[in-house]
Amino acid sequence: MPNDGFPSRYIRRIRGTTAVVLSDLLPGQGVGMAVDDSGALKHYSDVDGATIISVDATHAQTIAGAKTFTGATALTGGLTINAGTGAATVTPVGVLTVSTAIVTSAATAKTTNISYSLPANTLSADGKGIRITTWGTCAGNGNNKTVTVDVGAGAAIAATTGAVANNAGHFRLVVEVIRTGAAALACSSLAVSNATAKVTTVTDTSDTTAAILIAITSTNGTASDDTIHKGYLIEALG
Numbered sequence: 001m002p003n004d005g006f007p008s009r010y011i012r013r014i015r016g017t018t019a020v021v022l023s024d025l026l027p028g029q030g031v032g033m034a035v036d037d038s039g040a041l042k043h044y045s046d047v048d049g050a051t052i053i054s055v056d057a058t059h060a061q062t063i064a065g066a067k068t069f070t071g072a073t074a075l076t077g078g079l080t081i082n083a084g085t086g087a088a089t090v091t092p093v094g095v096l097t098v099s100t101a102i103v104t105s106a107a108t109a110k111t112t113n114i115s116y117s118l119p120a121n122t123l124s125a126d127g128k129g130i131r132i133t134t135w136g137t138c139a140g141n142g143n144n145k146t147v148t149v150d151v152g153a154g155a156a157i158a159a160t161t162g163a164v165a166n167n168a169g170h171f172r173l174v175v176e177v178i179r180t181g182a183a184a185l186a187c188s189s190l191a192v193s194n195a196t197a198k199v200t201t202v203t204d205t206s207d208t209t210a211a212i213l214i215a216i217t218s219t220n221g222t223a224s225d226d227t228i229h230k231g232y233l234i235e236a237l238g
Helices: none
Strands: 010-015 018-024 030-035 041-048 051-057 094-099 103-105 111-118 129-138 145-151 156-160 170-181 184-193 196-204 212-220 227-236
Touching (some): 103 111, 129 145, 145 170, 145 227, 156 170, 156 196, 170 196
Antiparallel strands (some): 010 018, 041 051, 103 227, 111 212, 129 227, 145 156, 145 212, 170 184
């Protein structure tokens, strides 16, 4: 590109006969950028060695090679990562919420002890999903205890232990919820209470463009502190 009177440290894009200054290179740094057809700068990153210092992108970007992101970095849109050095790609799995706060229930009617509102559009495309895990213990008696994970405004029972006389034992429920349509969620779960295991499959019709309620409930056969919730974890599966 001709110098056009600009110092060599500038990178320029020519639109017609007009030189547009996009960035000033600093010593020891490289610059990556994308410019749309209107000439607007859509992506800029200062790179010092293998460390990306700053990224501001509104279009799809490919970052190749080993890079280290420092500070708070937000990557929006669909993010995929190569699986090893092959052609297959994976979507990241991440924790949406987690808690180990103890919640004790003595209610004999079905009661929501823990709830979480899954933000609208978390399940923005078919195949995207979440995993819900919850665990706890039961009091040392022969009373029946029931623990469930309900999904959606209609409280579809995605996982249930059933009524089990769990005497001082543990319970654990794990359910995967996968979007199969804009208002269709396939739920599959395994719930274990002491030595009793129960598999549940159900379809929920929640609108994925709106927030989706997740509720962890319990029902006790007798009004005593029979169900002790000890934690839950909700993960995004891509």
